[in-house]
Amino acid sequence: MAEIIKHSLIANKSLFEELEKKIINKIAGDKESLIQIIYESSLIKSSIVSNDEKELGDRALLNFGHTYGHAFESSMALEGFSHGQAVGLGMVCASNLSFLMKKISKNEFDRIKKLIKSAGLPTKLPKNFKYSDFREAMSRDKKILSNKLRFIILNSVGRAEISNEVDENLLKESLKI
Numbered sequence: 001m002a003e004i005i006k007h008s009l010i011a012n013k014s015l016f017e018e019l020e021k022k023i024i025n026k027i028a029g030d031k032e033s034l035i036q037i038i039y040e041s042s043l044i045k046s047s048i049v050s051n052d053e054k055e056l057g058d059r060a061l062l063n064f065g066h067t068y069g070h071a072f073e074s075s076m077a078l079e080g081f082s083h084g085q086a087v088g089l090g091m092v093c094a095s096n097l098s099f100l101m102k103k104i105s106k107n108e109f110d111r112i113k114k115l116i117k118s119a120g121l122p123t124k125l126p127k128n129f130k131y132s133d134f135r136e137a138m139s140r141d142k143k144i145l146s147n148k149l150r151f152i153i154l155n156s157v158g159r160a161e162i163s164n165e166v167d168e169n170l171l172k173e174s175l176k177i
Contacts, residue, residue: 002084013156092123094153
């Protein structure tokens with residue numbers, strides 16, 4: 001589910017709105033509508049990957065939530081979390097970063113967080129979270145380019161971009177979810 005939500009956030013506002021209806025309002029829908037949602041999500045990933053097979057551009061957008069998520073997984077704070085749960089929490093932080101950078105509105109951030117929570121994914125850092133462990137894990141991320149971490153941020157629900165311009169204070173602030 002985290003992957004489907006991610007695809008909607010980076011590339012398809014209509015899919016995001018459909019997920020809101022189905023997940024938040026607990027409308028299960030029929031088997032065909034679920035298949036359609038999975039199909040639309042797959043098309044997003046397929047299109048991005050086929051247009052950038054070597055990850056030289058837009059394919060990096062598929063890492064939305066992963067810069068945080070991988071660091072959460074690597075730092076012991078989230079021991080026992082699945083990859084999907086770590087990425088779900090990472091998407092909340094990346095969405096908060098997008099809000100702090102004035103790229104999305106508070107309303108958009110709240111909607112994203114509500115959807116992620118309604119999907120059963122975590123939206124709060126655990127009590128044993130240590131920023132120092134998290135930051136050290138983040139410094140080993142494979143997405144570092146020219147000694148700068150690359151973050152995927154949202155310009156709106158359904159549109160994302162790559163940013164290398166996130167300072168330490170903003171990173172810390174984005175974790176206050």
